[in-house]
Amino acid sequence: xxxxxxxxxxxxxxxxxxxxxxxxxxxxxxxxxxxxxxxxxxxxxxxxxxxxxxxxxxxxxxxxxxxxxxxxxxxxxxxxxxxxxxxxxxxxxxxxxxxxxxxxxxxxxxxxxxxxxxxxxxxxxxxxxxxxxxxxxxxxxxxxxxxxxxxxxxxxxxxxxxxxxxxxxxxxxxxxxxxxxxxxxxxxxxxxxxxxxxxxxxxxxxxxxxxxxxxxxxxxxxxxxxxxxxxxxxxxxxxxxxxxxxxxxxxxxxxxxxxxxxxxxxxxxxxxxxxxxxxxxxxxxxxxxxxxxxxxxxxxxxxxxxxxxxxxxxxxxxxxxxxxxxxxxxxxxxxxxxxxxxxxxxxxxxxxxxxxxxxxxxxxxxxxxxxxxxxxxxxxxxxxxxxxxxxxxxxxxxxxxxxxxxxxxxxxxxxxxxxxxxxxxxxxxxxxxxxxxxxxxxxxxxxxxxxxxxxxxxxxxxxxxxxxxxxxxxxxxx
Amino acid sequence: xxxxxxxxxxxxxxxxxxxxxxxxxxxxxxxxxxxxxxxxxxxxxxxxxxxxxxxxxxxxxxxxxxxxxxxxxxxxxxxxxxxxxxxxxxxxxxxxxxxxxxxxxxxxxxxxxxxxxxxxxxxxxxxxxxxxxxxxxxxxxxxxxxxxxxxxxxxxxxxxxxxxxxxxxxxxxxxxxxxxxxxxxxxxxxxxxxxxxxxxxxxxxxxxxxxxxxxxxxxxxxxxxxxxxxxxxxxxxxxxxxxxxxxxxxxxxxxxxxxxxxxxxxxxxxxxxxxxxxxxxxxxxxxxxxxxxxxxxxxxxxxxxxxxxxxxxxxxxxxxxxxxxxxxxxxxxxxxxxxxxxxxxxxxxxxxxxxxxxxxxxxxxxxxxxxxxxxxxxxxxxxxxxxxxxxxxxxxxxxxxxxxxxxxxxxxxxxxxxxxxxxxxxxxxxxxxxxxxxxxxxxxxxxxxx
Numbered sequence: 014x015x016x017x018x019x020x021x022x023x024x025x026x027x028x029x030x031x032x033x034x035x036x037x038x039x040x041x042x043x044x045x046x047x048x049x050x051x052x053x054x055x056x057x058x059x060x061x062x063x064x065x066x067x068x069x070x071x072x073x074x075x076x077x078x079x080x081x082x083x084x085x086x087x088x089x090x091x092x093x094x095x096x097x098x099x100x101x102x103x104x105x106x107x108x109x110x111x112x113x114x115x116x117x118x119x120x121x122x123x124x125x126x127x128x129x130x131x132x133x134x135x136x137x138x139x140x141x142x143x144x145x146x147x148x149x150x151x152x153x154x155x156x157x158x159x160x161x162x163x164x165x166x167x168x169x170x171x172x173x174x175x176x177x178x179x180x181x182x183x184x185x186x187x188x189x190x191x192x193x194x195x196x197x198x199x200x201x202x203x204x205x206x207x208x209x210x211x212x213x214x215x216x217x218x219x220x221x222x223x224x225x226x227x228x229x230x231x232x233x234x235x236x237x238x239x240x241x242x243x244x245x246x247x248x249x250x251x252x253x254x255x256x257x258x259x260x261x262x263x264x265x266x267x268x269x270x271x272x273x274x275x276x277x278x279x280x281x282x283x284x285x286x287x288x289x290x291x292x293x294x295x296x297x298x299x300x301x302x303x304x305x306x307x308x309x310x311x312x313x314x315x316x317x318x319x320x321x322x323x324x325x326x327x328x329x330x331x332x333x334x335x336x337x338x339x340x341x342x343x344x345x346x347x348x349x350x351x352x353x354x355x356x357x358x359x360x361x362x363x364x365x366x367x368x369x370x371x372x373x374x375x376x377x378x379x380x381x382x383x384x385x386x387x388x389x390x391x392x393x394x395x396x397x398x399x400x401x402x403x404x405x406x407x408x409x410x411x412x413x414x415x416x417x418x419x420x421x422x423x424x425x426x427x428x429x430x431x432x433x434x435x436x437x438x439x440x441x442x443x444x445x446x447x448x449x450x451x452x453x454x455x456x457x458x459x460x461x462x463x464x465x466x467x468x469x470x471x472x473x474x475x476x477x478x479x480x481x482x483x484x485x486x487x488x489x490x491x
Numbered sequence: 492x493x494x495x496x497x498x499x500x501x502x503x504x505x506x507x508x509x510x511x512x513x514x515x516x517x518x519x520x521x522x523x524x525x526x527x528x529x530x531x532x533x534x535x536x537x538x539x540x541x542x543x544x545x546x547x548x549x550x551x552x553x554x555x556x557x558x559x560x561x562x563x564x565x566x567x568x569x570x571x572x573x574x575x576x577x578x579x580x581x582x583x584x585x586x587x588x589x590x591x592x593x594x595x596x597x598x599x600x601x602x603x604x605x606x607x608x609x610x611x612x613x614x615x616x617x618x619x620x621x622x623x624x625x626x627x628x629x630x631x632x633x634x635x636x637x638x639x640x641x642x643x644x645x646x647x648x649x650x651x652x653x654x655x656x657x658x659x660x661x662x663x664x665x666x667x668x669x670x671x672x673x674x675x676x677x678x679x680x681x682x683x684x685x686x687x688x689x690x691x692x693x694x695x696x697x698x699x700x701x702x703x704x705x706x707x708x709x710x711x712x713x714x715x716x717x718x719x720x721x722x723x724x725x726x727x728x729x730x731x732x733x734x735x736x737x738x739x740x741x742x743x744x745x746x747x748x749x750x751x752x753x754x755x756x757x758x759x760x761x762x763x764x765x766x767x768x769x770x771x772x773x774x775x776x777x778x779x780x781x782x783x784x785x786x787x788x789x790x791x792x793x794x795x796x797x798x799x800x801x802x803x804x805x806x807x808x809x810x811x812x813x814x815x816x817x818x819x820x821x822x823x824x825x826x827x828x829x830x831x832x833x834x835x836x837x838x839x840x841x842x843x844x845x846x847x848x849x850x851x852x853x854x855x856x857x858x859x860x861x862x863x864x865x866x867x868x869x870x871x872x873x874x875x876x877x878x879x880x881x882x883x884x885x886x887x888x889x890x891x892x893x894x895x896x897x898x899x900x901x902x903x904x905x906x907x908x909x910x911x912x913x914x915x916x917x918x919x920x921x922x923x924x925x926x927x928x929x930x931x932x933x934x935x936x937x938x939x940x941x
Contacts, residue, residue: 047846059615
């Protein structure tokens with residue numbers, strides 16, 4: 014494939030360089046005297062591009078990218094809610110953004126981390142938190158390592174973990190990274206955990222516990238949750254809560270009360286910090302009291318004499334990241350919790366569920382809903398009943414033609430051709446009605462003019478892209 | 492009941508209209524699946540704040556952190572100049588409020604930017620491929636170690652002293668998770684310790700103490716005897732690549748770095764950017780996302796798409812090469828803009844300035860009685876300084892509004908009188924001279940005179 018003239022590298026000019034580096038105000042010595050020639054590179058293959066060209070190029074690219082500020086972003090299990098602008102301002106305050114992780118005069122940062130831990134403890138019911146993990150999957154790994162260490166420290170051999178087939182893909186991948194083998198558990202027709210299967214699985218040797226998300230990926234609150242956690246505990250296991258779906262539970266119900274021992278949260282989902290095109294996120298992990306000694310370090314603990322930083326404890330799993338965590342993200346989540354307060358957070362949970370159920374009822378007019386009951390934050394349609402061989406992907410691509418983003422597709426794996434929709438609480442009724450009209454309209458198009466869907470999208474900056482060739486002959490840079 | 496708006500656009504009438512459509516009487520009915528005793532009575536948190544009160548509150552809290560006119564602290568997090576356009580571009584809300592670009596046709600802007608980031612990293616490092624990012628330098632190093640064990644099917648890792656102490660801790664945690672053995676040795680024992688059981692040698696250069704290692708020699712030493720053993724090279728301030736030989740030229744197998752120096756503010760150490768690059772032959776073992784260039788199925792136009800996803804957790808679940816999903820995309824965009832701003836000439840000029848200014852400070856400090864530069868190899872922008880009165884020196888710095896250097900005893904108990912000093916292009920001659928003044932007035936001689 015020929016070099017792409019659209020790329021920034023095509024805009025390189027024969028200019029010296031942009032003027033950012035300060036003027037050298039000391040007398041330098043001969044470079045070779047302080048850095049022997051053999052350490053110096055001969056060539057540096059970077060372009061020199063005038064600033065104005067860089068700005069226009071990326072403003073141009075931003076114009077062909079969709080964000081929450083563009084419109085509804087109904088990705089299931091992703092909680093793409095509005096990102097309040099004040100939080101961006103606050104995270105850029107110089108006394109937050111310009112502080113060094115190893116400086117001694119850091120009381121404000123330590124206090125903020127401690128306050129966020131307290132807020133998250135109240136919201137989840139947990140008794141100790143670490144804010145070090147950088148993302149949800151990183152939090153999962155951290156939580157599972159805590160589980161591993163707990164058993165290791167108490168000389169109990171545990172090597173396996175139960176993960177339902179409806180779980181997020183990161184769950185089994187994280188479990189493997191923590192050294193566990195997976196026992197996959199088939200969900201029942203509502204995506205719930207069948208108690209008899211669970212009892213049976215827990216009878217196996219060396220089972221450390223279960224990883225669960227509740228509400229599950231079908232958006233269903235598992236009515237047997239207390240039974241589930243009891244069975245696991247009775248058999249010497251621990252219960253891990255995947256907090257990707259915490260949004261509808263804000264102020265409504267708490268993982269600790271459901272019987273969970275460890276929880277990870279996604280600040281970039283539930284607590285409104287922007288997803289940044291894929292990151293940075295933040296994945297705090299909360300635990301019940303008996304697991305606090307195993308939290309990663311440094312760990313800020315509130316004692317009578319004030320905040321202290323625990324380091325080098327024998328029981329701790331160690332570090333999972335250099336320094337303190339994605340502090341810049343944590344600030345935004347704190348600002349969000351402070352703006353909403355107790356009543357506001359509860360309302361988030363309520364309206365998130367109201368919005369999801371409104372869409373569920375309205376879309377049922379044309380689309381097949383395999384698990385038809387009241388949902389929580391999200392629900393999953395299937396491809397059953399799509400006419401004329403139209404696929405889930407066709408529907409998703411056609412949605413893009415209407416200038417909005419498509420839902421999560423082909424997940425969870427337990428639903429054929431899944432279309433997973435989570436509107437979040439920040440979408441207005443008008444926005445939900447508009448989304449509904451578009452989806453119902455697309456269904457009619459599938460009946461009358463299926464070709465329109467099979468070759469969709471038509472109105473986007475590029476038409477449907479060839480994923481197969483991209484993977485077969487990967488071109489990953491210019 | 493009247494609610495405050497709080498980012499939720501519904502009024503009470505809308506809520507009751509929507510409940511009617513659903514066929515329920517009250518909001519509470521939406522939660523009928525939840526057992527009664529699991530319903531939370533009240534959330535014991537304060538009431539919400541208005542935007543203006545919130546800003547005041549947090550400004551007040553932020554002031555409990557001290558910021559300085561000039562910094563002499565690095566150790567994995569650096570103060571470099573950030574061109575204004577970096578924050579301007581990453582603040583475009585089409586970028587920062589977007590999700591992972593799963594729907595390629597509606598995400599071409601970010602996909603192309605990530606492709607350009609991957610391109611600029613391969614150019615900078617002379618490695619064959621770079622991924623879309625990892626969380627930070629420390630986790631990138633840990634994942635590189637894991638990747639080496641997968642490639643070589645061996646279960647032992649050799650860490651060479653001089654790697655950032657916190658990175659070593661992270662590698663240990665990850666290795667313990669998968670029951671991978673590790674050993675930490677001084678560079679001088681590398682030849683002696685190495686055997687065919689090791690999957691990889693992990694080495695940092697410039698190392699934690701600021702020294703530039705002879706990476707090429709190290710690679711030769713290892714590869715001559717154990718050609719299958721992989722070399723993982725890590726650095727914490729890759730601005731040095733403006734002048735130092737690239738990892739690609741030196742046959743490094745996996746290169747990782749903390750990319751915070753590339754246009755990302757320190758922010759108490761996060762978010763940063765994990766740079767991850769490797770050789771073509773290891774492409775299918777690379778952790779994390781990759782963006783590829785392709786074409787329209789029924790058209791001629793080029794476009795960009797997430798590719799080789801069969802490596803990733805959402806497809807392969809427990810068989811994936813890593814569990815990473817969310818990465819540091821917006822930070823990689825910042826790094827891209829930064830590197831484009833600096834360009835070939837600017838990055839070189841910057842790296843040379845770091846070396847020259849550091850040399851200027853070293854020269855002056857070594858002349859003060861009682862002070863000693865402990866490095867024996869060439870340095871980039873950090874060095875070890877032995878001080879006669881470390882507490883007074885650090886106090887002096889703080890009083891002169893200079894962020895004091897790192898006490899090495901934080902990580903190495905026995906190194907009581909040593910600081911790790913960092914000097915970048917941001918340190919003006921005036922600030923370096925002030926730093927030298929702080930040192931002088933904490934020297935034995937001056938104390939005797941007093």
